Amino acid sequence: MSRPSDGRRRITIVGAGVAGLVTAMECAARGAEVEILERSEVLGAQACSWLAGGMLAPWCERESAEVEVERRGELALAWWPRHVRETVQRGTLVVAPARDGSEIARFARRTQAHLPVDEPGIATLEPDLAGRFHQGLFFPREAHLDPRRALQVLAGRLADLGVAIRFGVEARPHALDADAVIDCRGFAARAELPDLRGVRGEAIVVHAPGVSLSRPVRFLHPRFPLYIVPRADHRFMIGATMIESEHDGPPTLRSTMELIAAAFSLHPAFGEAEILELEAGLRPAFPDNLPRLTVVGRVISLNGLFRHGFLLSPALAQEAADRILPVRTAHQGVFA
Numbered sequence: 001m002s003r004p005s006d007g008r009r010r011i012t013i014v015g016a017g018v019a020g021l022v023t024a025m026e027c028a029a030r031g032a033e034v035e036i037l038e039r040s041e042v043l044g045a046q047a048c049s050w051l052a053g054g055m056l057a058p059w060c061e062r063e064s065a066e067v068e069v070e071r072r073g074e075l076a077l078a079w080w081p082r083h084v085r086e087t088v089q090r091g092t093l094v095v096a097p098a099r100d101g102s103e104i105a106r107f108a109r110r111t112q113a114h115l116p117v118d119e120p121g122i123a124t125l126e127p128d129l130a131g132r133f134h135q136g137l138f139f140p141r142e143a144h145l146d147p148r149r150a151l152q153v154l155a156g157r158l159a160d161l162g163v164a165i166r167f168g169v170e171a172r173p174h175a176l177d178a179d180a181v182i183d184c185r186g187f188a189a190r191a192e193l194p195d196l197r198g199v200r201g202e203a204i205v206v207h208a209p210g211v212s213l214s215r216p217v218r219f220l221h222p223r224f225p226l227y228i229v230p231r232a233d234h235r236f237m238i239g240a241t242m243i244e245s246e247h248d249g250p251p252t253l254r255s256t257m258e259l260i261a262a263a264f265s266l267h268p269a270f271g272e273a274e275i276l277e278l279e280a281g282l283r284p285a286f287p288d289n290l291p292r293l294t295v296v297g298r299v300i301s302l303n304g305l306f307r308h309g310f311l312l313s314p315a316l317a318q319e320a321a322d323r324i325l326p327v328r329t330a331h332q333g334v335f336a
Contacts, residue, residue, distance in 0.1 A: 008031055008032055008033045009032045009033070009179040009180065009324065009325065010032070010034075010035075010178050010179045010180075011027050011032045011033070011034050011035075011178060011179060011180045011181070011182065011324060012034075012035055012036075012171075012176050012178040012180075012181045012182075013027070013034060013035070013036045013037070013181075013182045013184055014036075014037050014038075014171045014176075014181065014182070014183050014185055015036075015037075015038065015183070015184035015185040015186065015188070016036050016038035016040070016043060016047070016155070016165050016167075017044075017047035017048065017049040017050075017151075017184060017186060017309070018047070018049035018052070018147070018150075018151065018309045018310055018313050019049075019184040019186070019302055019303075019305060019309065019313050019316065019317070020036055020038070020182075020184035021151060021154040021155060021158065022079075022154070022313040022314055022317040023184060023302060023313075023316075023317040023320055023321065024036055024154075024158055024163055025083065025154060025157070025158065025317070026314075026317040026318055026320070026321040027182075027321050027324070027325060028158065028161050028163055030321055030325040031325070032324070032325055033162075034158075034163045035163065035164050035165075035166065036158070036163065036164070036165040036166065037166050037169040037171040037176075038165055038166065038167050038168075038169065039168070039169060039170050039171070039185075040167060040168070041167050041168050042167065043151060043152065043155055043165070043167075044148060044151055046188075047151075047186070048186060048187070048201070048281040048282060048283050048284075048309070049147055049151065049309045049310065050147065050148060050151065050281075051147075051201070051203060051279045051280075051281045052147040052307075052309055052310055053144075053147070053203070053216070053227060053229045053237050053239050053240060054144050054145045054146055054147040054150065054229060054237070054310055055092070055142070055143075055144050055216050055227065055229060055310075055311070056073070056076045056077055056080060056087070056142060056143040056144060056145065056310060056311055057073075057092050057139065057142045057143075057144075057216070057311065058070045058071075058072075058073030058076070058077070058142070058311060059111050059112055059113040059114065059139050059141070059142065060092050060094065060111060060139055060142060060218060061073065061308065061311065062110065062111050062112070063107055063110045063111050064110075065289065066288075066289075066290060068290055069290070069308055069311070069312065072291075072311075072312050072315035072316070073308065073311040073312055073315070075315045075318070076310065076311050076312070076313070076314045076315070077089070077141065077142070077143055079314035080143065080145060080150070080310070080314070081143070083153070083154065083157065084145055084149070084150045084153045084154070086145060086146065086149055086150075086153070087143055087144075087145045087150075088143060088144055088145065088215070089141070089142075089143035090143070090144075090214055090215040091125075091138055091139050091140040091141065091142050091143075091215055092138070092139040092142040092144075092215060092216045092217075092218060093117070093122070093125055093126060093129075093136055093137075093138055093139075093215055093216070093217045093218070094107055094114075094136050094137040094138075094139070094217075094218045094220065095122065095129065095132075095133040095135075095136040095217065095219060095220070095266075096133070096135075096136070096219070096220035096221075097133075097221070097222075097265070098133070098134050100220060100221075100222050101134070101135060103220040104135055104136060104137060104220065107137060107220060108137055111137075111139075113139060113141060114137040114138060114139045115137070115138045115139075115140065116135065116136075116137060116138075117135070117136045117137065117138045118134070118135055119131065119133065119134050119135070121136075121138070122135075122136050125138060125214075125215070126213055126214065126215070126217065127212070128211055128212050128213060128267060128269075129213075129217070129266075129267065132266075132267070142216075144215070144216050144229055144230075145310070146231050146232070147310060150310070173185075173192075173299045173301075174296070174297070174299055178298070179298070179324075180298050180299075180300065180324045181298055181299045181300070182299075182300045182301075182302060182320055182324075183299055183300065183301040183302065183303070184302050184303070185303075186284040186303060186305075187282050187283075187284040189284075189301065189303055190284075192301065193286075193294070193301065193303060193304075195286055195287055196284055196285070196286060196303060196304065197246065197284075197285055197286075197287075198245075198246040198248075198282030198283065198284065198285070199242055199243070199244060199245075199282065199283045199285050199306065199307070200241070200242075200243040200244075200245045200246070200247060200248075200280060200281075200282055200283075201239065201240045201242060201243075201280065201281055201282075201283055201307065202239070202240060202241045202243070202251040202252070202255040202256070202259070202278075202279065202280045203237060203238060203239030203240040203241075203251075203259070203279050203280075204237075204238045204239070204251075204256065204259050204260070204263075204275060204277065204278055204279075205231075205235060205236070205237050205238075205275075205276045205277040205279070206235070206236050206238060206263075206270065206273035206274060206275055206276060207233070207234060207235050207273060207274045207276055208234055208235075208236055208269060208270055208273035208274075210269030210272055210273075211234065211236065211267055211269045211270060211273070212234070213228065213230045213236070214230065215230070216228065216229045216230070217266065219262060219265070219266045221262045221265060223258070223262075224241075224258040224259065224261070224262050225262075226238060226239065226240075226259060226262045226263065227239060227240070228263060228266065235276065236270075236273075238259050238260075238262075238263050238270075239259070241255045241258075241259070242307065243255075246282060248280075248281075248282055249280065250278065250280055251278045251279065251280045256278060283305075283306050283307050283309075284303055284304055284305065284306070285304055285306040286303075286304040289304075289306045290304065290306075291303065291304045291305050291306070291308070291312055291316050292304045293316065293319055293320055293323070295323065300320050300323055300324070302316050302317070302320050
């Protein structure tokens with residue numbers, strides 16, 4: 001592939017999930033000519049990011065993740081509102097049943113940037129949970145978004161910038177002719193990344209007119225902790241299991257029952273909710289559950305985002321772009 005006459009570098013990105021689209025935005029912002037190759041016929045059809053919760057929660061995630069996830073994840077809180085106006089920054093509420101107050105204390109010890117809340121405080125934050133929980137934690141700086149809407153917005157902005165997404169293309173990154181190639185295929189890249197594994201996640205999307213929540217709620221249920229993320233029109237994403245399995249079939253009855261039972265424990269009105277979707281997917285993860293950039297010749301592999309795709313993509317995308325386009329140009333200002 002020849003370099004454009006204006007001297008810009010030509011970069012091909014393989015994969016149009018969240019990592020691929022965010023990386024394309026970063027590279028285009030630095031003045032590169034970018035194209036995206038995607039094996040699916042439509043946006044999100046084979047991307048685990050299409051099934052994500054969309055929580056931008058670097059401090060909550062620290063409860064079970066390394067400090068690197070928190071450090072890199074903080075960048076997402078500034079990146080996403082600049083690019084997707086529908087990003088909602090109302091924090092995260094963490095609650096537990098009264099008999100499991102020790103779980104709140106444990107969660108608090110393992111995290112930071114939170115405030116303790118009592119029963120009246122919980123009722124002020126989420127009136128529908130009034131009288132249901134005695135104590136909790138509030139992480140005021142965290143945010144959330146609708147993953148599907150976010151991917152659609154990014155694809156539209158990229159199109160406006162002249163970045164083409166070529167669907168239905170099975171690409172081999174090392175065979176592509178470009179100045180640089182960034183491989184964002186997730187679990188589909190396992191042949192080139194033998195220590196990559198799939199971690200199965202299952203989730204439910206429901207319509208619950210009897211429930212109103214304005215922010216993600218993490219419920220520290222002793223048997224099956226879950227999170228509930230509000231979306232438009234009283235729709236909620238309830239998730240998500242983490243199963244060390246690479247089985248890529250539909251959700252199991254056991255997981256579905258556990259998620260529904262936990263949601264009912266959070267608020268009985270979920271018992272009347274309509275199930276809109278039952279989804280399962282494989283998250284790509286390395287043995288340490290941390291993302292990794294791997295450089296081989298002209299190809300940079302960006303992979304292993306595990307369950308932190310939306311949270312860590314901005315930081316990893318910038319790091320990948322730094323390898324290829326270390327000098328930022330005036331083009332970056334178009335996203336301010």
